[in-house]
Amino acid sequence: DIVMTQSPVALSVTPGEPASISCRSSQSLLSSNGNTYLIWYLQKTGQSPQLLIYVSSTRASGVPDRFSGSGSGTDFTLKISRVEAEDVGVYYCMQYLQAPVTFGQGTRLQIK
Amino acid sequence: EVQLVESGGGLVQPGGSLKLACAASGFSFSDSAIHWVRQASGKGLEWVGRIRMKAGNYATAYAASMTGRFTVSRDDSKNTAYLQLNSLTTEDTGVYYCCLNEVPGRPSLAFDILGQGTVVTVSA
Numbered sequence: 001d002i003v004m005t006q007s008p009v010a011l012s013v014t015p016g017e018p019a020s021i022s023c024r025s026s027q028s029l030l031s032s033n034g035n036t037y038l039i040w041y042l043q044k045t046g047q048s049p050q051l052l053i054y055v056s057s058t059r060a061s062g063v064p065d066r067f068s069g070s071g072s073g074t075d076f077t078l079k080i081s082r083v084e085a086e087d088v089g090v091y092y093c094m095q096y097l098q099a100p101v102t103f104g105q106g107t108r109l110q111i112k
Numbered sequence: 113e114v115q116l117v118e119s120g121g122g123l124v125q126p127g128g129s130l131k132l133a134c135a136a137s138g139f140s141f142s143d144s145a146i147h148w149v150r151q152a153s154g155k156g157l158e159w160v161g162r163i164r165m166k167a168g169n170y171a172t173a174y175a176a177s178m179t180g181r182f183t184v185s186r187d188d189s190k191n192t193a194y195l196q197l198n199s200l201t202t203e204d205t206g207v208y209y210c211c212l213n214e215v216p217g218r219p220s221l222a223f224d225i226l227g228q229g230t231v232v233t234v235s236a
């Protein structure tokens with residue numbers, strides 16, 4: 001199974017400041033078709049997870065452009081250019097290159 | 113508009129069974145793979161299993177802890193997927209979501225959790 005490891009476990013950010021979350025996979029998520037199968041979710045309290053980024057760097061529909069995904073192979077990063085109060089929640093990375101699909105343990109973002 | 117609506121959750125005793133449903137609309141259901149993901153209260157997301165489309169021979173796969181207890185199936189004529197839960201334990205309590213993958217021409221739908229999930233509570 002592919003192990004997904006996120007860091008940090010939690011971070012506290014001042015509104016307007018940037019934030020960055022790291023996700024590492026135990027093996028490359030690059031498929032033979034050229035796609036990298038890495039997703040980022042944000043789960044706000046009491047809500048279903050919201051898809052932010054798919055295939056490593058493509059923003060989902062309606063996701064603000066302050067969110068960006070980058071990385072390749074086994075190292076990935078979710079960046080928020082300027083954190084807003086509504087960005088509070090738990091962020092998860094997930095690989096869907098192969099079954100079993102596996103998730104990172106989550107990173108909790110709080111506002112200072 | 114793409115919709116996925118989960119149903120069938122409820123309260124069940126340990127050792128009991130439950131069958132969840134995922135009703136879909138707005139895309140080519142029969143050509144898509146269906147996955148189930150769950151979340152225990154206060155815990156992270158956990159993949160449960162999936163069933164591929166006819167072109168993928170309806171292949172199923174499960175998380176190790178669920179193999180032999182859970183079964184994913186589908187009825188393409190009803191645009192509905194199912195998750196049969198057997199031999200339930202208290203650790204199976206949580207919210208169960210269905211989502212898509214391998215949707216033809218629509219990679220943006222992959223693992224987009226569109227529904228509110230259905231709540232399974234295993235308790236005596």
